[in-house]
Amino acid sequence: MGNKLKCPKCKREVTWENNPYRPFCSKVCKLADLYSWLEEEYRIKISDDIIKDFPHVELELKKVNLKNSKKIKKE
Ligand SMILES: [Zn+2]
Numbered sequence: 756m757g758n759k760l761k762c763p764k765c766k767r768e769v770t771w772e773n774n775p776y777r778p779f780c781s782k783v784c785k786l787a788d789l790y791s792w793l794e795e796e797y798r799i800k801i802s803d804d805i806i807k808d809f810p811h812v813e814l815e816l817k818k819v820n821l822k823n824s825k826k827i828k829k830e
Pocket of ligand 1: 784
């Protein structure tokens with residue numbers, strides 16, 4: 756059995772062992788995948804700038820959601 760697999764996001768070969776982001780190769784791909792899932796969930800258009808700034812992805816999402824819920828209340 757091999758201990759290597761391909762990242763589902765970027766198809767790069769990744770090591771399974773000692774990889775906290777498995778099955779992804781890195782935090783970037785893990786968050787990018789989470790992001791695309793959430794994007795579908797909330798129907799929000801995500802800008803590339805936010806994805807580039809991946810350590811803040813979760814924070815940005817919360818802000819966007821907050822903005823959206825405020826907008827809904829206002830209208
Ligand atoms: Zn990857």
